[in-house]
Amino acid sequence: MSIGFHPYAWTLWLAAGMTAALLTRNPFYLIILLLATGFVFAALKRRAEQDPAGSGTGPMAWDAVVRLALFVWGFTILFNALTVHVGEHILFTLPASWPIIGGPITLEAAIYGFITGLNFVTLILIFAIYGSALGAQTILRMIPGFAYQTGVAISIAISFVPQTLIAWSDIREAQRLRGHRVKGLRDFLPLFVSLLSYGLDRAIQLAESMDARGFGGRPLPATRRETWLIRGGAIAGLFLLLIGLAAKSYYRAASWPGLIMLAAGAALLGFSLWHSGRRTRRSRYRRWRWRPRDTALAAGSGLLLAAVILLTWFMPKALFYYPYPPYPLLPDFNPFLSLIFILPLLPALLLPPAAP
């Protein structure tokens, strides 16, 4: 279940937004980026409220995400302002005898904290949007075949957490009913014993159900040669990766032999994993359609991604800003450049209305 767009289009959007949020330090562009993602966040929230069952991802704590983001932002500003005593614009001064926070509190440090906070808040929103639009299940389904079983194990582990919390409160209730008061650490022991036996019961029931429904598939029989090819390929690939890493860090003057070995190792490892994944026949129930709006979203996200990377590579000053002296306090602003940071807004504009 993926809301509005093809999961791959959403993933490209995630990659572009993340890269932009990480590589940009200019507060003007960052604020534009934050506003754009904020709009998408609000649009998804509105849609989920109109159709609570339609998201398929269960209830989502929208307000908690916002609260977390604001807390992180406030904390970053305060932390940076109180601990970095560098800059020319002094707001006020704390007694020097106070450890760490004592000294001049500067505007530059507060601004630096503000920008770092902006990076964090934007990232939090981007991940919240991605998670709520796709849901854990869809994200898992994008995992390639060889990692599928690991993926299912992880998804079960994730669903275990809320259930264990419920069981914990059930058990705690049961103990209060028996008059058990938790005063010291030793009184917790019966709680853990019950929780453990509950978790075990549940794990057994789930495993039984998965086994009875054919989980694990029926791997196609592999010939002896294939088995050796896959194992040998994986081992050789790992070996090449390690040697490549070592070569690259020892011979700094000529890094290309190391790079070649790294690339060859990665390719070999990838191939053998892909090949072993192919031996399990599995199919996918969900049909993911690629619509024109997915092309639009992918194109926009690709443009942002390419622009940010190229700018960082060739014009490092364009996205850069550093409030501390000797740099000027006021950041540059290029109106044309700012336009590309509006691109993450695309999902909010193209999002189709919720089905009645």
Next chain:
Amino acid sequence: MITYDHFTYRYPDTPEPVLRDLTLDIPEGAFVLVMGPSGAGKSTFLRTLNGLAPHFYGGVAGGKILVGGRNPVEQSPRGMADLVGMVFQDPESSFVVDVVEDELAFAMENFGLPQELMRKRVEEALDQLKIAHLRRRPVSLLSGGEKQRVAIAAALTLQPDILVLDEPTSQLDPQAAEEVLLALRQLNEDLGLTILLSEHRLERVVHYVDYILCWPGGGQPPLFGEPADILRQTPLTPPLIALAKALGWEPMPLTIKQGRRFARALKDQLRPAPLPEPPAPNGHPPAIRIDNLWHSYPNGVEALRGVSLAVYAGEFVALMGRNGSGKTTLLKHLVGLLKPGRGKVQVLGMDASRTPTEEITRAVAYLPQHPGRLLFTERVADELAFSRRAHDLPSDPEADRALLRRLGIAHLWDRHPHDLSVGEQQRLALAAVLVTGPQVILLDEPTRGLDYVQKQELAAILRELRDQGKAILMATHDVELAAAATDRVALMAEGEIVVIGPSRRIMSESLVFASQVNKLFRDPRYLTPEDVIRALP
């Protein structure tokens, strides 16, 4: 279809086989009820059908099985998955993914079926179980009956020839259970699916099935045959059959409709005692007093809306109503586990919203829905000692032993609580909360997983406690238990008490909550077989 030939199965670490020398032949398209006392081997038998036993549990299997032409001991459960669909007791813990549609597709994805075929089968399964409107819902937000139907649909998508269900209705209210069973019957009739289903509440299923497979317990070989023949031979019978056996009705009626013919003929000969007057309040203040209680959960659901209720010492009251009608929420308020939004809750003169739970429970016994969660020591004897210690009472092994003896589980003194059967755990949990000599007893669904004999024993114990002057309040779906043991019944719906009154009056006016014998005579003077037998001339 299903053939067992001198089959024997033994769990690891146990000396005695659970299934011994089993020889059995179940024809294709049969609807089979698997019954027997708890712990007799029903679940184990069902798990041998797809190889979960021995593949999942280990142990030793001997003899031969052939299920649809395959041997489950040789094939693993995976190899049987497209032939035998399994539905487990607790659907919640058998769900793998979170959305209904994906849950239905899970097994097919594992088998690598093409997408077109999967889509077609998901649609069919959604329609067969009438859950098409739930397709995009997260499974965690469904009601109990909906969850069970989703679990059945998920077992059907591989189009198995055999469907196996382990107590599928044990957690459902009567109405939801009926829906599930009707769906199963339709599958059996329309698709010719062979269905094997285990169940304790026979009154719900006995009229749907073609055959009964009955484990008498105690290592005896099972009986297999037509329902009427088997029910004649077993003490575990629903009230209608019990009455028919006592009065020698032939041919044995399996449905209320069939029984009514005999009831009409009998009715004029009966000399019933007049309806007992409801006991007048004896002037004492009530043991439980609830005044205009309101409660909302943090998610905004209004669970209780203006409930008022008084329960007196020496009185046994049943709370009945659909799943989610507020019964458990009400009980939790009485021991202070939940605090009222508005209104007052008093138990034995204590204000339940101000007194800590640990103190209330010294005088109030509360048995929650999962009795197993109440148990957390390593030995049956330690459970009672634990309760005493927690309530600062002196240890008294003699009194503990006497209490266990009265509940019929004294012989388990040295066993580990988690090794007991459901019925035994239930009684041990009851003992663990009764050890303090409480004046008020609260029970939440105490008959889950109990067979008829155990249920009658429980009813007898509770009546005895009531006669000693305890006030008992019990939330239950079990119509027959409420009919047999309680003085008053309160029907709840949407967080309100819709009606409250003497059990005889309430339960004979209800469509859903009427007992079998009452449906037969439509007269408040007859709720149980005993009522009828006592009125014989």
